[in-house]
Amino acid sequence: MVVNPDMVEKCRFLLDPVSWGEKMLVNRDGSPRTYRDYQVRDLRCPAARIVHLDGRSVGKTIDLSTLLLHFTFVNKGKSVLVAAPYQGQLNLIAEEVEFQFNSNPLLRDNVTLKANGQPSIKRHPYFEVLFRNGCAIYFRPAGDHGDVFRSLHVDLLLIDEAAWLSTRAWNAVQQCLNAGGVMRVSSTPNGLRNPPYSRITQSRAYPVFRRPSS
Numbered sequence: 001m002v003v004n005p006d007m008v009e010k011c012r013f014l015l016d017p018v019s020w021g022e023k024m025l026v027n028r029d030g031s032p033r034t035y036r037d038y039q040v041r042d043l044r045c046p047a048a049r050i051v052h053l054d055g056r057s058v059g060k061t062i063d064l065s066t067l068l069l070h071f072t073f074v075n076k077g078k079s080v081l082v083a084a085p086y087q088g089q090l091n092l093i094a095e096e097v098e099f100q101f102n103s104n105p106l107l108r109d110n111v112t113l114k115a116n117g118q119p120s121i122k123r124h125p126y127f128e129v130l131f132r133n134g135c136a137i138y139f140r141p142a143g144d145h146g147d148v149f150r151s152l153h154v155d156l157l158l159i160d161e162a163a164w165l166s167t168r169a170w171n172a173v174q175q176c177l178n179a180g181g182v183m184r185v186s187s188t189p190n191g192l193r194n195p196p197y198s199r200i201t202q203s204r205a206y207p208v209f210r211r212p213s214s
Contacts, residue, residue, distance in 0.1 A: 017043045017070040024073070025066065026103050039063055042209055051162075051197075051206040052186035060186055060211075064158050065096040067184065068137055071156050073110060077134035081154040083173050085164040087141040093160070094127040094139055146172030155181045162197045163187035170196040 013019035018040050025033040035043065039059055042050070043066060054060050068080045084090045101108045101119070112120035112130040122128040126148070127139040140148045146169030157177045159165070162185045165173070177183055185206075187197060200206045 014074050017066055020070050020073070021066040024104055024107065025069070025100055028099070030103075033062075033066075035059075035062070035066075038209070038211055043067065045207060045209075047207045048180075048182050049200075049206045050184050051200050051203075051208050052184070053201060053208065053210045054186055054188055056188055060160070061092050061096055064093050064160065064184070064186075065100065068156065068158060069097065069100060069107065072129075072131055072133075072135040072137060073107070075133070075135055075155075078156070079136045079138065079152075079154040080156040080158065081149075081152055081173070081176055082137065082139045082158045082160070083142055083149070084160040085142050085169070089161050090127070090139045090141060097129070097137070142166075142169035142173060145169060149173050149176050152176045153178050157181060157183040159183070159185045161187050165197065167195055 013023055018035055021033050021035065021043070027033055036059060039062065042052075042063055052060070064082070068082065071078065071080055082090060082093055098121070101111065101121075108119065110131050110133065112132050114120050120130040126141075127137075129137045138152060138154070140152070142148065142165055144166055146166070149169075149172045154176050155178050157173070159173060162170070164187070185197070185200060201208055
């Protein structure tokens with residue numbers, strides 16, 4: 001097949017998670033997805049390590065779901081781990097992922113099918129999705145010790161509510177990231193001085209995004 005300039009231009013949106021999200025994703029009322037200025041800066045940030053200090057209701061679930069859905073759509077054979085201290089903190093992100101699958105046939109058709117013809121989405125004991133292009137998404141609650149992270153090796157690591165992770169769980173989840181992988185860490189303020197999370201919010205190795213609720 002000959003690739004002409006018009007085809008290249010039409011596919012250019014695949015390179016940008018913001019443009020991709022605006023074309024592929026929708027809001028809960030069915031309107032096209034749009035992003036706030038600070039979400040655009042976050043989604044387009046090229047750094048391999050990013051940490052967030054976020055207030056509540058700033059659109060964190062929208063950012064995380066866009067990142068993981070775009071990543072698994074444009075790559076082959078890559079994997080994503082979405083981690084948080086407890087299952088309840090993961091449910092909103094998992095629900096948003098399923099909502100987008102149900103809203104866009106292109107996303108839904110990229111999911112591998114089981115022998116019975118149903119999408120290969122596992123919900124128990126943990127939410128997992130396998131894709132036709134070899135990609136996978138794993139959701140895991142860390143609990144106190146992070147034992148559930150054993151044997152997982154991923155290319156994109158998204159950690160939510162990181163300030164609540166124990167040091168042991170933090171050390172365990174870090175070992176899941178493959179060499180050259182990308183990590184996004186976020187949390188809402190909780191008044192606790194969690195050593196690993198506090199350390200990286202003050203590290204020059206991590207660009208820090210601060211998004212207060214106001």
